[in-house]
Amino acid sequence: xxxxxxxxxxxxxxxxxxxxxxxxxxxxxxxxxxxxxxxxxxxxxxxxxxxxxxxxxxxxxxxxxxxxxxxxxxxxxxxxxxxxxxxxxxxxxxxxxxxxxxxxxxxxxxxxxxxxxxxxxxxxxxxxxxxxxxxxxxxxxxxxxxxxxxxxxxxxxxxxxxxxxxxxxxxxxxxxxxxxxxxxxxxxxxxxxxxxxxxxxxxxxxxxxxxxxxxxxxxxxxxxxxxxxxxxxxxxxxxxxxxxxxxxxxxxxxxxxxxxxxxxxxxxxxxxxxxxxxxxxxxxxxxxxxxxxxxxxxxxxxxxxxxxxxxxxxxxxxxxxxxxxxxxxxxxxxxxxxxxxxxxxxxxxxxxxxxxxxxxxxxxxxxxxxxxxxxxxxxxxxxxxxxxxxxxxxxxxxxxxxxxxxxxxxxxxxxxxxxxxxxxxxxxxxxxxxxxxxxx
Amino acid sequence: xxxxxxxxxxxxxxxxxxxxxxxxxxxxxxxxxxxxxxxxxxxxxxxxxxxxxxxxxxxxxxxxxxxxxxxxxxxxxxxxxxxxxxxxxxxxxxxxxxxxxxxxxxxxxxxxxxxxxxxxxxxxxxxxxxxxxxxxxxxxxxxxxxxxxxxxxxxxxxxxxxxxxxxxxxxxxxxxxxxxx
Numbered sequence: 001x002x003x004x005x006x007x008x009x010x011x012x013x014x015x016x017x018x019x020x021x022x023x024x025x026x027x028x029x030x031x032x033x034x035x036x037x038x039x040x041x042x043x044x045x046x047x048x049x050x051x052x053x054x055x056x057x058x059x060x061x062x063x064x065x066x067x068x069x070x071x072x073x074x075x076x077x078x079x080x081x082x083x084x085x086x087x088x089x090x091x092x093x094x095x096x097x098x099x100x101x102x103x104x105x106x107x108x109x110x111x112x113x114x115x116x117x118x119x120x121x122x123x124x125x126x127x128x129x130x131x132x133x134x135x136x137x138x139x140x141x142x143x144x145x146x147x148x149x150x151x152x153x154x155x156x157x158x159x160x161x162x163x164x165x166x167x168x169x170x171x172x173x174x175x176x177x178x179x180x181x182x183x184x185x186x187x188x189x190x191x192x193x194x195x196x197x198x199x200x201x202x203x204x205x206x207x208x209x210x211x212x213x214x215x216x217x218x219x220x221x222x223x224x225x226x227x228x229x230x231x232x233x234x235x236x237x238x239x240x241x242x243x244x245x246x247x248x249x250x251x252x253x254x255x256x257x258x259x260x261x262x263x264x265x266x267x268x269x270x271x272x273x274x275x276x277x278x279x280x281x282x283x284x285x286x287x288x289x290x291x292x293x294x295x296x297x298x299x300x301x302x303x304x305x306x307x308x309x310x311x312x313x314x315x316x317x318x319x320x321x322x323x324x325x326x327x328x329x330x331x332x333x334x335x336x337x338x339x340x341x342x343x344x345x346x347x348x349x350x351x352x353x354x355x356x357x358x359x360x361x362x363x364x365x366x367x368x369x370x371x372x373x374x375x376x377x378x379x380x381x382x383x384x385x386x387x388x389x390x391x392x393x394x395x396x397x398x399x400x401x402x403x404x405x406x407x408x409x410x411x412x413x414x415x416x417x418x419x420x421x422x423x424x425x426x427x428x429x430x431x432x433x434x435x436x437x438x439x440x
Numbered sequence: 441x442x443x444x445x446x447x448x449x450x451x452x453x454x455x456x457x458x459x460x461x462x463x464x465x466x467x468x469x470x471x472x473x474x475x476x477x478x479x480x481x482x483x484x485x486x487x488x489x490x491x492x493x494x495x496x497x498x499x500x501x502x503x504x505x506x507x508x509x510x511x512x513x514x515x516x517x518x519x520x521x522x523x524x525x526x527x528x529x530x531x532x533x534x535x536x537x538x539x540x541x542x543x544x545x546x547x548x549x550x551x552x553x554x555x556x557x558x559x560x561x562x563x564x565x566x567x568x569x570x571x572x573x574x575x576x577x578x579x580x581x582x583x584x585x586x587x588x589x590x591x592x593x594x595x596x597x598x599x600x601x602x603x604x605x606x607x608x609x610x611x612x613x614x615x616x617x618x619x620x621x
């Protein structure tokens with residue numbers, strides 16, 4: 001290896017270690033790594049702009065603006081209360097409904113926001129029902145990671161994969177959707193088999209719970225009725241635009257003949273368009289909303305892209321890709337290798353830096369094989385691998401952090417026992433579906 | 441495992457702790473606290489009525505029905521301040537007439553509310569006083585476990601003043617739990 005390769009690799013490993021350890025903020029670690037490789041000229045200015053994935057960055061910013069504007073209306077608290085009421089006092093129904101709602105919301109919003117908004121309600125319900133909260137919290141984490149796998153905007157790895165590969169929203173739904181449906185069914189059965197026996201409560205307790213929950217007024221959660229209605233319209237509109245982003249030209253051309261029928265909107269453009277329209281329509285204070293954009297996350301991504309870019313610039317990624325291609329001869333073998341490697345690596349380190357590293361690798365493998373199934377393998381492994389350990393995905397850390405604040409301790413080993421099992425089963429099932437769809 | 445636990449804390453702090461704190465505050469505005477979930481033993485409920493608060497809405501009746509072992513003390517108050525003004529301006533005879541008329545309507549209100557309460561299977565007793573509303577309610581609340589008061593008590597309300605100033609004063613000064621309807 002040449003000197004620049006050694007430096008790029010050392011910086012990359014150092015940044016990885018700092019991200020895992022988190023003694024230094026992950027954004028600072030990534031930015032510091034980026035600063036070093038830029039300072040030493042490993043990534044030149046033109047290269048930096050090339051490696052910064054603006055598709056991912058702007059999609060994240062756009063969605064953060066939409067979600068933060070909608071949050072002010074109380075819509076998510078409203079959903080949480082309605083879900084709790086629907087359970088009608090049955091702990092099993094609480095678990096099932098919260099898993100389904102978490103999965104669906106995670107598919108269209110980011111997982112961290114979803115669990116941040118639903119976990120307090122879930123903890124409240126378990127407290128009212130005098131139930132052990134851990135099974136519910138674990139089920140919520142797993143559902144969030146599985147649900148987020150379904151769409152292009154559901155999980156950061158999918159956003160990064162889509163931006164790098166040009167895969168559309170509908171392709172994600174068509175390819176990852178069936179996998180997520182199968183995995184959700186498996187997950188529900190697993191949770192029932194593991195925790196079902198702890199879910200029994202007396203009729204008296206059930207009645208008391210129904211009374212307490214029914215006293216909650218979901219309308220009281222709505223802070224601003226007008227904004228609430230606008231939020232529903234805007235979220236539906238943005239999701240609809242995601243569905244048609246790849247053939248929007250054809251649709252617009254029917255009504256506006258001057259629009260080029262081959263025109264496509266990038267997912268990031270959809271998110272930014274939605275954000276701008278929502279800000280205009282809601283009359284929300286832009287300073288307030290833009291302040292809520294998680295800028296450390298944006299800079300974390302940006303730094304990471306440059307650190308990985310240094311590996312690309314020095315040719316390390318190309319060499320690694322060539323080595324993999326020399327041992328993997330078919331797409332099927334590559335799918336297996338990528339999905340399992342991504343799954344176990346995601347369980348060990350955060351799935352975001354892992355995906356950032358794997359993307360250029362798969363791009364380089366494109367020289368000798370069809371990368372189409374490989375992207376799905378990466379999405380499968382990176383998203384579902386997050387379930388493997390307590391630090392595998394951001395949603396896990398957030399739920400465990402909230403639980404800890406409430407005096408509920410879920411140990412790393414306790415999580416690992418169930419999480420690893422869930423990860424192996426769901427990745428295996430997902431791989432089976434993927435195999436049938438693309439390899440057989 | 442100490443390292444892993446502190447690692448999760450560090451990661452949570454960086455990823456979502458601040459957001460969680462804001463969300464917790466939002467939830468606290470409409471979720472019942474643990475303390476509030478404990479239903480205190482209620483034996484006597486004081487329910488003041490007057491010329492402005494003459495009825496109890498059905499939703500409030502449902503809440504009262506959950507205290508099935510309590511006795512509800514319905515208390516109709518004629519404002520002593522008003523009677524004093526009538527006496528000073530028009531004379532004592534008119535004051536007596538004013539009290540008589542209001543006693544009649546007061547007993548009617550007490551009768552209506554009392555029969556509604558009994559229809560729900562609850563016990564009640566009624567009394568009618570001429571006195572300073574705020575002082576009387578605070579005095580009688582000392583022997584009650586719960587006070588249930590209308591937002592119209594003592595004065596009619598409007599869109600800009602949804603709770604009458606007198607009701608607000610009473611809520612502030614009474615040391616017992618209050619339900620405002």
